Amino acid sequence: MKPVLRFDDPSITVAVVGCGGFIGSHLLQAIFEKTCWRVFGVDLESYRIQQHLANPRLEFLCADLADSSVIKRVAAFPVVINLAAICTPSRYMDEAAEVIRSNYDHPARLADACLKSGAWLVHFSTSEIYGKTSAESGLLNEDHTEISFGPVSASRWSYATAKLLTERYIAGLSGLSWTVVRPFNFVGPYMDYMPGVDGEGIPRVLANFSSALVRGEPLALVNGGKAKRSFTSVHDAVEFLFCLFGAAPESCDHQAFNVGNPDNELSIGELAQKMRSIYASIRGVDVSSIPEPREISGEEYYGAGYEDSMRRLPDVSKAERLVNFRARTPLDEVLRESLEWFVSHYS
Ligand code: UDP
Numbered sequence: 060m061k062p063v064l065r066f067d068d069p070s071i072t073v074a075v076v077g078c079g080g081f082i083g084s085h086l087l088q089a090i091f092e093k094t095c096w097r098v099f100g101v102d103l104e105s106y107r108i109q110q111h112l113a114n115p116r117l118e119f120l121c122a123d124l125a126d127s128s129v130i131k132r133v134a135a136f137p138v139v140i141n142l143a144a145i146c147t148p149s150r151y152m153d154e155a156a157e158v159i160r161s162n163y164d165h166p167a168r169l170a171d172a173c174l175k176s177g178a179w180l181v182h183f184s185t186s187e188i189y190g191k192t193s194a195e196s197g198l199l200n201e202d203h204t205e206i207s208f209g210p211v212s213a214s215r216w217s218y219a220t221a222k223l224l225t226e227r228y229i230a231g232l233s234g235l236s237w238t239v240v241r242p243f244n245f246v247g248p249y250m251d252y253m254p255g256v257d258g259e260g261i262p263r264v265l266a267n268f269s270s271a272l273v274r275g276e277p278l279a280l281v282n283g284g285k286a287k288r289s290f291t292s293v294h295d296a297v298e299f300l301f302c303l304f305g306a307a308p309e310s311c312d313h314q315a316f317n318v319g320n321p322d323n324e325l326s327i328g329e330l331a332q333k334m335r336s337i338y339a340s341i342r343g344v345d346v347s348s349i350p351e352p353r354e355i356s357g358e359e360y361y362g363a364g365y366e367d368s369m370r371r372l373p374d375v376s377k378a379e380r381l382v383n384f385r386a387r388t389p390l391d392e393v394l395r396e397s398l399e400w401f402v403s404h405y406s
Pocket residue numbers: 148187244262263264265267268279280281282284286288327367368
């Protein structure tokens with residue numbers, strides 16, 4: 060059963076796996092600002108959380124869930140938030156087996172350990188589990204939407220398959236206290252990396268577009284940029300977690316939640332134009348001096364086996380009804396904050 064969590068209770072320690080990543084770094088900041096809790100944080104990298112490493116309320120372990128002794132230590136805490144994942148699209152294609160190991164094997168073992176210890180597991184899944192949606196797909200609902208993936212030869216779906224199997228495994232563990240979060244394109248400072256600088260392969264679209272803008276290169280529009288996404292501020296995502304922490308156990312135990320912002324939907328082509336304008340205004344130059352996007356096929360960009368979700372629009376009524384959460388940050392604000400951060404960090 061989810062424990063009662065008072066924000067002013069200094070005896071609470073939460074375990075955050077993946078605390079050094081994009082979402083984890085924002086979550087840590089908010090926990091230290093808004094609560095008296097301690098954090099047992101696990102990650103392989105810590106550059107995003109440098110400012111917290113000397114905080115006596117953080118115990119940081121540089122490790123990952125491939126190590127079974129780490130799983131045991133993590134599950135000893137009453138609240139376990141698992142943010143760890145390989146979520147770089149180009150790796151779904153090139154390293155499918157490793158993507159499946161890290162997104163299924165390790166979280167499944169963590170769920171087993173939480174069942175044993177009685178910890179409440181908050182598992183971060185993905186909106187990618189809704190699979191190969193079409194341009195006509197409407198609102199994606201946690202409990203009613205039918206899911207279909209492409210064939211096994213389309214490796215794009217390796218990540219989604221592993222994530223969905225993990226959700227099914229967690230839901231199948233009778234007696235485990237769990238909540239699943241399905242993020243819809245979270246964006247904000249510290250998202251992903253700049254290829255060739257602090258990471259390799261192809262990051263997600265926002266980091267990719269930001270990198271191209273900083274380098275003065277054209278943005279790559281995969282298959283014409285017709286796919287649509289709804290972008291969500293990472294600050295709203297953290298706010299959702301605080302709604303969850305404060306919610307009654309019966310509102311969130313054994314539930315999967317979409318966390319997204321349906322008001323922020325647009326096509327990737329529209330996103331490219333918006334980001335060109337915001338970048339031009341940050342730099343104080345005319346938008347005509349920023350290169351026009353170039354179109355490229357998915358196969359050429361990501362390799363054979365690339366398929367796409369054409370629309371990912373979250374039904375967010377469940378989060379609103381059960382934990383009183385609604386994402387509110389408008390798209391222009393989210394994009395400007397992210398791009399300003401990217402420019403100041405990498406320029
Ligand atoms: N995309 C693109 N150019 C890029 C990176 C991604 O056009 O440089 C497209 C991609 O094909 C997809 C959408 O942008 O349609 C979002 O891709 P992302 O990698 O961010 O993750 P997804 O939302 O598909 O999980």
